[in-house]
Amino acid sequence: MAALPKQARIIEVGPRDGLQNESQPISTADKVTLVNRLAQSGVPVIETGSFVSPKWVPQMADSAQVFANIERRQDVRYTALTPNLRGLESALAAGVDEVAVFAAASESFSQKNINCSIDESLERFAPVMDAAADAGVPVRGYVSCVMGCPYEGDIAPEAVRLVSQKLMDLGCYEVSLGDTIGVGTAGDVKRLLDVMLKSFDAGNLAMHCHDTYGQALTNIYAALEHGLSSFDSSIAGLGGCPYARGATGNVATEDVIYLLNGLGVQTGIDLGALVDIGHWISRTLNRRNNSRVGNAIGACGV
Numbered sequence: 001m002a003a004l005p006k007q008a009r010i011i012e013v014g015p016r017d018g019l020q021n022e023s024q025p026i027s028t029a030d031k032v033t034l035v036n037r038l039a040q041s042g043v044p045v046i047e048t049g050s051f052v053s054p055k056w057v058p059q060m061a062d063s064a065q066v067f068a069n070i071e072r073r074q075d076v077r078y079t080a081l082t083p084n085l086r087g088l089e090s091a092l093a094a095g096v097d098e099v100a101v102f103a104a105a106s107e108s109f110s111q112k113n114i115n116c117s118i119d120e121s122l123e124r125f126a127p128v129m130d131a132a133a134d135a136g137v138p139v140r141g142y143v144s145c146v147m148g149c150p151y152e153g154d155i156a157p158e159a160v161r162l163v164s165q166k167l168m169d170l171g172c173y174e175v176s177l178g179d180t181i182g183v184g185t186a187g188d189v190k191r192l193l194d195v196m197l198k199s200f201d202a203g204n205l206a207m208h209c210h211d212t213y214g215q216a217l218t219n220i221y222a223a224l225e226h227g228l229s230s231f232d233s234s235i236a237g238l239g240g241c242p243y244a245r246g247a248t249g250n251v252a253t254e255d256v257i258y259l260l261n262g263l264g265v266q267t268g269i270d271l272g273a274l275v276d277i278g279h280w281i282s283r284t285l286n287r288r289n290n291s292r293v294g295n296a297i298g299a300c301g302v
Contacts (some may be wrong), residue, residue: 005229007266009045011176011206012038012253014281015066016047016081018238020059030061030284032069034277038235039076041255041273051087067094079140083114090126092135099132100176101125102142103167105160108151109144109180114287129171141167142208146177146192147184157195165199168205172220176232179219182212186259189222202227209251211237211290216251217259224265231256236278237290243294252291254278272297 015035019026036047048070049063063080072078079098082088089100103121104110110118132139145152146160162173177192184192189207196205207223207230209216220231234250254274260267275294282289289295 002083004224004263004265005227006264008224008231008260009231010043010253010256010267010269011045011047011079011230011232012043012235013047013208013232013250014038014235014238014253016050016060017232017250018234018236020050020057021239021240022059022238024285026059026285028065028069030281031062034077034235034281035066035070037273037277037280039071039073041277042267042269044075044198044268045077045098048080048096049094050081051090051094052083064090064094067096069080082128082132084124085127085131088131092137095180096137096139098140099128100140100142101128101172103163104149105155105163106145106149106152109149109193112151113144115204118163122163122170125167125170133171139170139172139173140176141170141175143167143175144178144180147179147188148181149183157192160192161195161199164196164205166202168200174206175200176206176208176230178208178232179210179216182210182216184219185213185215186218186222186270189191189219190226193223193226193228197226202229206230206232208232210239210249211251215236219253220251220256220259221263224263229265235274235291236282236294238281238285252278252294254291256291258293 012020049066050060054061077097081093082091082099142165209219233253233256235253237249237252239249257269257271275297278291278294
């Protein structure tokens, strides 16, 4: 067995990817509290908001206010999704530390999600990348549907590699590989990364797993075996995908930290604090806590 990384970096996506599809109103104050508590728990990177049209993502309409009111820590990077130049300008005005752009490995998903082809989406990012570089702000790339698409079915690893290469060529320092509908298995991860690692260093790749089929932790372990050490996750398993029927939330941060702790992979994150945060945000949203670890620890009273 390949040696696992000694440390892993967690990118907490709950405040953006987790909350953006919630239909109920969520106060700016609660969003600020969520970000602050996650930062205090030791999470090093927090996807704090998204600068997109409120017409399309109304839940993120107050992202500038969230950024203005959080208690910033020097050891935490606060990031935002910026799909266009206007969004980037708003993000820069809000003082983001990093921005992200997104593309898909599936043409059908790209059309359904952002109403354009993959190549057209990448062309739109060029001015965003240039402006971010001028401002000295790093850019992270997302690729959706890397192991399966709700419209096309299986996705070839080569298709993922090509889109990832274009994002890297545009200037992204890292590409997060998203199993958007959660259909991937450890075998799929191996096949994908065997292709990806011929072109990229493991340090330039991250995994973004959904737990629709209960495979997220297994997939993360397979990625660790391939040398990856950056993982997106969401407190209490918040999130989903409105364009993928039946897709459940992101893998819960609590569950990922429990796995990594058991493997001796250091993160610097306080699991107990995460469990408390997961229960708090679940109560606040009046929804089920999707973290198995959080629910188990809560039930045991430890």
